[in-house]
Every structure is written in C-alpha cells, then in structure tokens.
Amino acid sequence: MPPMMNVLIVRTSSMGDLIHTWPAVTDLLAHYPNLRLAWLAEENFADIAALHPGVRAVIPIAWRRWRKSLLSPSTWAEMRVFREQLRARHWDLVLDAQGLVKSALPAKLARAPLAGYGWSSIREPLASLFYDKKHRVSRQLSAIERNRRLFGLAFGYEPEGVPDFGVHAGPRAGWLLPGDYAVLLHATSRASKEWQEERWVQLADTLARQDGMVAVLPWGSAKEKERAERLAGKMHAAVVAPKLTLKQASGLLGHAAAVVGVDTGLTHMANALSVPLVAIYTDTDPARTGVVEGPRAVNLGNAGQCPAVDEVLAALARVRSAA
Structure with missing residues (x-):
C-alpha cells in the first residue's frame, strides 16, 4: 500500500456509532501512520469524529436536516456544495463503516473505490450493492469489534489486543468546584x-x-x-x-x-x-x-x-x- 493514501471513512451517526469507530481508526493508523484520514459524519456529530487525533479533516453532511426540506432550493444548493467538497480531493479509498443506504449514497459521490460490509453482514443489505469491495463480518460481534474487523479486512491486517479508542480528555471544566x-x-x-x-x-x-x-x-x-x-x-x-x-x-x-x-x-x-x-x-x-x-x-x-x-x-x- 502506498504510504500517503487519502482515505475517507464514512460513519455518519449516531454519537455511539462514531465512538465505536474510534478503536478501528487507532488500529488503522498504527499499521499505516502516514495515511491522510478524513471522516464523513452527520453535522451534529462532526465534533465526535474530530476528537480522534488521527483524523485530519471532517466533512459534515446535513442529511437529517436536508430530508425535512427536500423541495427547498437552499437545501439543493447546500447539497451541491457538499458534493463539490467531497469531490475536491482525490480519494484512494472510501470505507463505509455505517452500512446503510443513507451512508452508501454519499460515499458513492466521492467517485473513488468504495468498500464496506457484505450482503449478509449489515442491517440494510441493499447498501452493499454500492460497494466495489465487500467484506464479511459476523453480525454477532460487538459494534466495536465489527468496525475493527472491517477496517482490518479493507486494509489487510488483523486487529489485535484490547480496543484503544485513542482519544484524550479536554481540560477540566472551569465552572466546577474543586474536589471529586x-x-x-x-x-x-x-x-x-x-x-x-x-x-x-x-x-x-x-x-x-x-x-x-x-x-x-x-x-x-x-x-x-x-x-x-x-x-x-x-x-x-x-x-x-x-x-x-x-x-x-x-x-x-x-x-x-x-x-x-x-x-x-x-x-x-x-x-x-x-x-x-x-x-x-x-x-x-x-x-x-x-x-x-x-x-x-x-x-x-x-x-x-x-x-x-x-x-x-x-x-x-x-x-x-x-x-
């Protein structure tokens, strides 16, 4: 694998889903530290993706808001800007870790090789029809282990050890009184x-x-x-x-x-x-x-x-x- 690949991870929502993806990101960067990694996430959860220090850029998508006003010209204008932002960079690989049609569709817009879960491995099997490369991962595993296995299969390594989320706490809140x-x-x-x-x-x-x-x-x-x-x-x-x-x-x-x-x-x-x-x-x-x-x-x-x-x-x- 070339040392300086541009990779886009698609995991749009919810907060727990994004957090469950952090250990897979840590694994990936431990094996390929020079990857330029970006994350496509729902706008309300973009800060969650950005908390991982290995994520260089976050591309927000506003699907939850857009679907409430699909007939609005301003919505379509925002969607065009989103598509242009997605296509402004060359992606060597896009990995849809969400496994839903609503995540596969924007992932496809990136016009890059697209990988994700196989037909029997996700809740919405139709999403797998969008993928160029499909990987089988047991649905009996925890969400964290499913993500780690998917990333490992997509990039050619075997996840090992306990999950490492890779994030650190922000500063202690100033409005708190001293003490536990x-x-x-x-x-x-x-x-x-x-x-x-x-x-x-x-x-x-x-x-x-x-x-x-x-x-x-x-x-x-x-x-x-x-x-x-x-x-x-x-x-x-x-x-x-x-x-x-x-x-x-x-x-x-x-x-x-x-x-x-x-x-x-x-x-x-x-x-x-x-x-x-x-x-x-x-x-x-x-x-x-x-x-x-x-x-x-x-x-x-x-x-x-x-x-x-x-x-x-x-x-x-x-x-x-x-x-």
Missing part, C-alpha cells in the same frame, strides 16, 4: 432505556454521604434539562451542568472520579476516556452495544432487566478501586 465529582448520565434516546428517577437520587445521595462526591447532571435538550433540574432539586449535593459542546463534555467526563450512565453516547465517551464507569442497560443487550468492560468499566442489566442501586454502588466501588 460523579457524572450521572441520566438522559437517553427513549424512555425504555431510562433508569428510575428515585434510583438516581438514592445513588447521588449515597455517593455524597459516603465519598463526599458532588453529582453533576449533563443534558442535551430542554426536556433533559428539566429532568436534570428536577433530579438535582431532590439530591443533597448536585449541580446541573451548563450547555456543553462535545469537546467540553469530554473534559467533564475525563476528569470525573466516577461516571454512571444509561445507554447513551456520552456513556461510551466516558468508556473511551478510561474513567471509572458503570453502564446501565434496561432495554438493550450490552453484549452488542455495551461499553468495553475491563478493570475500569462494567455493564449492568439487559433488555428487561433493571439494576438496583446497591448493584450499581457495588460495581462502582470495584471500578473505582482499579483506577
């Missing part, structure tokens, strides 16, 4: 993934009483902010975080003494930053989309199984002792 704090990631994409509010309150009050930790409650929408404020009002020692960029969120998480989170993107970011972490699953299978377990991280629960507060506290004590 626990980040409680209470917000997620649907109600069935949530942990009961009374359990969050019990957890926060126990951490304050036993360890002197203040609970920090981030949020991303008006509804989530209302929930954070409601929870904080019931806790003995808690603060609602201000509106955070993804880079600022990495700083908050990366300096935390503990993180407890439900199935959401920021929980996976905490996993990538190697902080003491307990991930709570109530409606999804952590074997497929859970955090990478190790001395500092553990998954609790499963679809239809809701961990008790005592379970979370015991698990948190174990991962904190390993930190």
Whole structure:
C-alpha cells in the first residue's frame, strides 16, 4: 500500500456509532501512520469524529436536516456544495463503516473505490450493492469489534489486543468546584432505556454521604434539562451542568472520579476516556452495544432487566478501586 493514501471513512451517526469507530481508526493508523484520514459524519456529530487525533479533516453532511426540506432550493444548493467538497480531493479509498443506504449514497459521490460490509453482514443489505469491495463480518460481534474487523479486512491486517479508542480528555471544566465529582448520565434516546428517577437520587445521595462526591447532571435538550433540574432539586449535593459542546463534555467526563450512565453516547465517551464507569442497560443487550468492560468499566442489566442501586454502588466501588 502506498504510504500517503487519502482515505475517507464514512460513519455518519449516531454519537455511539462514531465512538465505536474510534478503536478501528487507532488500529488503522498504527499499521499505516502516514495515511491522510478524513471522516464523513452527520453535522451534529462532526465534533465526535474530530476528537480522534488521527483524523485530519471532517466533512459534515446535513442529511437529517436536508430530508425535512427536500423541495427547498437552499437545501439543493447546500447539497451541491457538499458534493463539490467531497469531490475536491482525490480519494484512494472510501470505507463505509455505517452500512446503510443513507451512508452508501454519499460515499458513492466521492467517485473513488468504495468498500464496506457484505450482503449478509449489515442491517440494510441493499447498501452493499454500492460497494466495489465487500467484506464479511459476523453480525454477532460487538459494534466495536465489527468496525475493527472491517477496517482490518479493507486494509489487510488483523486487529489485535484490547480496543484503544485513542482519544484524550479536554481540560477540566472551569465552572466546577474543586474536589471529586460523579457524572450521572441520566438522559437517553427513549424512555425504555431510562433508569428510575428515585434510583438516581438514592445513588447521588449515597455517593455524597459516603465519598463526599458532588453529582453533576449533563443534558442535551430542554426536556433533559428539566429532568436534570428536577433530579438535582431532590439530591443533597448536585449541580446541573451548563450547555456543553462535545469537546467540553469530554473534559467533564475525563476528569470525573466516577461516571454512571444509561445507554447513551456520552456513556461510551466516558468508556473511551478510561474513567471509572458503570453502564446501565434496561432495554438493550450490552453484549452488542455495551461499553468495553475491563478493570475500569462494567455493564449492568439487559433488555428487561433493571439494576438496583446497591448493584450499581457495588460495581462502582470495584471500578473505582482499579483506577
């Protein structure tokens, strides 16, 4: 392989999906450090792609916004600019790691050799019809391992060792008071993934009483902010975080003494930053989309199984002792 290839990775959304791709990017650059690597990502998640230090450029796509106004001339003008930006550079290879028609279509616009998952390896098999090179990867593997295997097959190496996300925390938030704090990631994409509010309150009050930790409650929408404020009002020692960029969120998480989170993107970011972490699953299978377990991280629960507060506290004590 030529040492200075231009490679475009296509992984558009969601936050967790992009974070699950970081270890594959780390693997790839460990084998080919001179690659000029760019990433095509949904505009709302472009900062996630940019957090990996090996990514030299991020090309944002606004499909979520465009599809709401496909008849608008301004939308079509933006789409033309996007296509021109995509074609302004010569790509030696484009790798669609998303495996969806909505990712394969813009990947094809790059007018370069296009690789991706084979017909039986993805949720939308039709996407594989766009690829010049197709790779078979078991759907039984975790999302992180699927990405690592796909990248390895596309570039001719075998991924080895534990996943290395390759990212580092941003600076500690200046608005935080000195001392240890626990980040409680209470917000997620649907109600069935949530942990009961009374359990969050019990957890926060126990951490304050036993360890002197203040609970920090981030949020991303008006509804989530209302929930954070409601929870904080019931806790003995808690603060609602201000509106955070993804880079600022990495700083908050990366300096935390503990993180407890439900199935959401920021929980996976905490996993990538190697902080003491307990991930709570109530409606999804952590074997497929859970955090990478190790001395500092553990998954609790499963679809239809809701961990008790005592379970979370015991698990948190174990991962904190390993930190």
